[in-house]
Amino acid sequence: MFQNAPLQGSNAERSRHQNRQAVLGQIHRQGTMGRAEIARALSLSTQAVSNIIADLSGDGLLIERGHLNVGRGQPARQYALNPKGGFALGIEVRPDAVLSALLNMEGQAVVTKRVALQKTDPGTIVDTVKTLFHHALADVPNARRRMLGAGIVMPGPFGATGITGHGTGLEDWCDVDPTTLFSDALGLPVEVSNDANAAAMAERLSGAAQDLSTYAYLYFGAGLGLGLVSGGHLVQGAFGNAGEIGHIPAPGCRDNLESALSRSSVQRHLQRVGKKGDDIEALDELFTHEDNDLYDWLNQATEALAYAVTIVENIFDPETVILGGAMPDQILNHFVAHTLLPAQSVSNRPNPKLPRLQRGTSGRMTATLGAAALVLHRTLSPQIAHAH
């Protein structure tokens, strides 16, 4: 899945493709830009950019947005991404439900939907995904022709590994290659990833990591996940299972990090004292009422979090660590405010430009949005070309 593909040489056609992507990406990062400005940013001639913009406008990917006047000289005609120029489907498969989001080119969700699942075999899930796709298409005129691809998020780890304890609920999926399965079913190019990785990309598309290129994302999902972004690209590992930080044993934790720092952890903790902590609303409620049992959990979870951050900072040296996922914002804020970050860390700098730990801002559907973000990322940033 992530093998050492041989690199491709370049020719005129592939240069054009790369330059188109570069122009789109540049405009995406900046919002709106003029031809000459783009040319300077990409070290291309204005003429080349002009040609490419004509192309992209013709394809409906760019729209003009008036003129910008910054002093002397002819005002620059500004271009922006056409929100309706392209769409990306994001699908999140959970053991109990499938979520979908259709994002436009600007990264805004135009349709979202959730369907509960009775069975989790590949057939059922593929059918559900197909239905969700057709629903989304029905709501958005012309989206069919403008689909850029689909991103699928599934609970990891992928393939047969030593991690079996927690049961992902998707046991029938061992021998299936999800990429070709969904690609054939939807008739779209497909990217598959796990929840934490996708969430990390969601945060880059429209959240706290918009201007970051090297950061880590700690994600509360089924367990505790980690998404690593280096130089703007996901670090997925050799088999797509990078970031399984939850399974690391930690000092002071019963079993591993996940056993002290995850949704199941807090749920178990509250269950023992006869309280309900199944959903985000319940946790939010408890936190608002300063529930003592929840605070007990928070105290030991904060220690586990400090340890997780220590590992991530020293191994990966990110610009910042972002915290997000299936937790109430209040609790995430509590973590950010009350976690005692280790002094013994390469990230403990004298005058940091960014907080070492911050809360993600892309909301509850992070992973679903992230699935679509994977697709947008591919179309907006020039990739090293691989053969086949």
Add this chain to the structure above:
Amino acid sequence: MFQNAPLQGSNAERSRHQNRQAVLGQIHRQGTMGRAEIARALSLSTQAVSNIIADLSGDGLLIERGHLNVGRGQPARQYALNPKGGFALGIEVRPDAVLSALLNMEGQAVVTKRVALQKTDPGTIVDTVKTLFHHALADVPNARRRMLGAGIVMPGPFGATGITGHGTGLEDWCDVDPTTLFSDALGLPVEVSNDANAAAMAERLSGAAQDLSTYAYLYFGAGLGLGLVSGGHLVQGAFGNAGEIGHIPAPGCRDNLESALSRSSVQRHLQRVGKKGDDIEALDELFTHEDNDLYDWLNQATEALAYAVTIVENIFDPETVILGGAMPDQILNHFVAHTLLPAQSVSNRPNPKLPRLQRGTSGRMTATLGAAALVLHRTLSPQIAHAH
């Protein structure tokens, strides 16, 4: 140093450059190849490859190596890298000495040297490095014109961080930018990295990782370092300090992983019982005589190593973890053989193609060779182009 540089667009000239690099890299990986074979591998026309090969041969980077006959059809003229076509200087700066190695295009060391240091201020070290460079040039005719660049390895972490405890011995270097310093002094393009990262690349150039693209390298240097290679490229972190695994506190370790698993750790342990473990030879000797005190250390070190591997596997999901650095091969072998690898890991696969933990094979000068390998890597693999 590792900021989010904007991407560059492509044009004919830059395509040629990229294709030249791709051809060189392809030949490097394969040993020798014919034009048509290269064309297929890179999805280029044979004519394009023919032109590029004429170019590269003219520049002295390729040499012809006879004909290869594989059945019907005209035999293909084979090309290989010209070992004397390019050289890379590797420099390793330690608190007590500076080491140098001049590698040819094939990655073989043609000159190596070591100079002890009295002082470690930038001026002294730059002078030493200059002298080593000129010595190397004097020994190899025509190397001056054919220098591809220099790689410098220095003990991390770089910049002001929370890691101060162990004292790198290079305190005067806080406010110096080593890249421009050495680049100006040597008149060469320079890459700066830490020892573990460089060692990881050495292993890829000519060691155990030649056919791997995503792996981790645990390195015994001053402390315990980690080099991460993802998709053939180093993961260096936002500030170049990725891989400081030694500073992570671990269950069962006095202070952190490094305090149980490093040269200083074994040295301290042996010192307490009045034995000498300062250099590799002494450790080798003790191991050969099955010294009980050394074995005591090994037992607890093996546990620390198991934990380090757990972290690395679950966070990074590598194809394999390679163990190397300043330890006798015997001891590294002992670690590989006797470390109880965790079952709770994404790397615990049913039918692994590679051992999860293996010993590096690039010998004692790994980091110095790795410094030069950074330069060769840059010239042999097409990079995403960045502006400026």
Add this chain to the structure above:
DNA sequence: CGGATTAACTCAAATAATTTGAATAATCAA
């Protein structure tokens, strides 16, 4: 107010790399 300056953009030609297609060369196999 009006000419000089500045900057963005366009047009047409030049350029530099590629691909394409036909021709040639060298080997194997029947």
Add this chain to the structure above:
DNA sequence: TTGATTATTCAAATTATTTGAGTTAATCCG
């Protein structure tokens, strides 16, 4: 010996780029 196969070369076509001159539209400044 002849036909099939594969590698390579040559010359022309192609495709993207850059270059340079010219146009447009704004600000600056006397």
